[in-house]
Amino acid sequence: MTEEFRAAFQRVLDTAASQAPGFPEAVHDVFRLSSQVPREELAIALETLTPVLGDSEPHAGVAADLSVLAGALVESGAPAGQVGLEVLRQLGSYGQAAVAFLHAWEKTGGGPLPAPNDVGEVEEARVEQVLGDNAPLATVGWWTSLRYGLAAKAMLGDSGVRAAVRADPGALHELGQIVQALSTRLSEFGETAELLRMSEVDRLLVLDRASWRGFRVAFDGLSDNFQLHTLLADALIGKEGHRLPGTRPDPRWVAASLDAAVDPLADVVRGEWDLVGGDGTWVGNEACPGDVPLVDGERVLVLEPQSLLHSWRAGRRHPHVPGSLTVLAELHPDEAAAWWARVHPAGSVRHPQAPAIENDDTGAHRRPPTHFGVAAHFAEVDSGPMSAPFAALDPHLDAPGGELSASFEDITINPGAGAGFPDSPASLFDPPARPPEPADDAEDEPDDFTVPAAWSGALTPTAPGTDDPAEFPGSLSEPPLDEPLWRDPRPLPDPGADVRPANAPAADDPSVIAPVADDPRDTPRDTPLPPGARLLPPMPPGVSDGSTWAPHWKWPMGPPGR
Structure with a gap:
């Protein structure tokens, strides 16, 4: 299988360089085989792909498809390395053109935007009224935008790429403006924008x-x-x-x-x-x-x-x-x-x-x-287009991880065409212990932290044409009344068992003269008592036994009768 993968990947490199018709078929073969080879093979393949991807940039369809292929290999566990930064650099270039297309579209009447894969000569002629000779590049930028967005999302899942982007604040800011602008029209860029924000601070x-x-x-x-x-x-x-x-x-x-x-x-x-x-x-x-x-x-x-x-x-x-x-x-x-x-x-x-x-x-x-x-989620701001060059990636940041996301295989390759709280409730009442004072001779340790090794997990990007929003963990609103914040983990006592308090004298102790005062369990059986009174110890002094009472960790109370 490894040899078959190598042969398929070599066909990708050869057909990409020559713009041969066999390029889409070779790319699909690599998609199919990438999940069946060791990660070391994927890392080697990505390393050889970097210069080819850079040389293919003028050929927009080929470069965008190679970027998607690179993203799939990263999701399969290969470290993104330099190819990850090359994808982000090309996203900055073609993304800037795509934002220009959006602005020109609004200035020429607005209305529904064409899907990226459907844009063509008619749309190019329309934005030409505003962009002039730049209309072809802007149209191509919109045509490739979805594929670059998917590829960039995969690359930003790699911690080494995020660290390299963080090291260049200017490029991070400029690329963030482009991604935010595209996210207002393409939902696939919403997650890419959030991953860029993740790259800001460490x-x-x-x-x-x-x-x-x-x-x-x-x-x-x-x-x-x-x-x-x-x-x-x-x-x-x-x-x-x-x-x-x-x-x-x-x-x-x-x-x-x-x-x-x-x-x-x-x-x-x-x-x-x-x-x-x-x-x-x-x-x-x-x-x-x-x-x-x-x-x-x-x-x-x-x-x-x-x-x-x-x-x-x-x-x-x-x-x-x-x-x-x-x-x-x-x-x-x-x-x-x-x-x-x-x-x-x-x-x-x-x-x-x-x-x-x-x-x-x-x-x-x-x-x-x-x-x-x-x-709440982050506010998204439409910003203007800018370029985004990146410095070289530190080779020590590369590391393997993750598995292949099959969703990349759904991309059409067509170059050149259009609950629970475990703590006891007592912990909520007890005041926290005073922490020990730090040692007087403590020294301010030097800040020599290095960026942790990269890892990459499985990502399922949104396939073209899919507009179902991703579900993310949010906040918990007011809890339902039938789900209390805490439940007593102790089991109910057996009605036939001896449930006398631990400090009460034994029942057969000759020194016992009278039952424990005010304990309903010691009341003669023929005396009427509230249901369950024989199973529970008496209420604490001063505490009402009315149905509206509850400690604050039980609040709010359920409706009457519960």
Whole structure:
């Protein structure tokens, strides 16, 4: 099978260079065989494809189809390497032309756009009124846009490509403008735009208000702050982390934010903090790490006590992209104190939907009611066209991963033609233990973090003509009344078993003179009692036994009679 794959790939290279008629058939043979050969073979094939793809750029149909082929090989597990950056560079070039086509189309009357694969001479003649001699290139840019979008989405799933793009902020910004403009007309570019945003930031300075400590963290593959919030809680809270106060996240939530599938028995994540920028602006979970503002040249995120309780669905917005987060170093107390002097004061920033703070007769702040926030997606802005060159990729960033997505095989090659909360409720009442003070002789460790090795997961791009939106993990709205936030895991007692309190004297103890006071289970059997009263211990002193009572972790109550 390996020899057959090599022969088919060689035919692709030969027919691409000569524009021979056998090119589409050779490309389909490579698609078919790519899932049956080792990843090492795919990596070799991609390496030989890079110069051919660059030479084929003037031949738009061939270059676009080679880009799709390269994306399929990356999804099969090959590291994207230099071919990934070449695809993004060509997307910047042809994408700029496609955006020009869109603008010219609007200026000549607008109306429904032709599908990229259906654009032809009639549409070219129309935009020529605005673009003149540039109309042919703009039309070709729109014709190839869908294929370049699919290929770029696959390449940006590779962490090495994202790191190389991040290293060139100018190119990242320009390519982002092009992709955002195309995403307003082609849904396939929506995910590409989000993956580009994922490439923006890989480090943060995190300050924890409760402990007045600070940390520098590095991460990759985080598409939104829901994922960042979960991984920060795992890395920082408790003795397993860096001993910040709080409740540690369920390990299943953490696994789903890294590289595992969502566990349906633990698919609702409970938030721990309000996320606020170091300049006092609200950041929140709905945004992405790139939205954390800069303070004195560094992105600073402050973990504030929750002003509005919130939860969200576990998982990753882009399941084919693994996530990671590492604490690089804790700030020295002197450096942390200097940062705290620059950021907003405690309590000055609250959740935008949090209720107003009210004072009771004693002047103490009342506890806000339990509420669940609502997730939002990033606003998409139509921007003008620009070019996007990229620097060479660091060879140390290449690494294998993932499996083939069969959806690439649906592309027509036609060159030249047109829940659960495991914690006990007591953990919600107990005040957090005061964390130990950092050692006085702690030193600020040098920031020598290197970009983690690349990996690539399986991606299922949207096939041409498909406009079903992808489903991503969002937020949890107000919970249904028939799904309480917590259920007592203890089994109901056996009616025939002895359910006396553990500290009660034995029934046959001769020293027993009278039954335990006020315990309904010791009431004679012929005395009428409420149903189940013999099975339960008495209510705590001062607590009503009315049907409307419940601890706050049970609120809201169900309808009467439940």
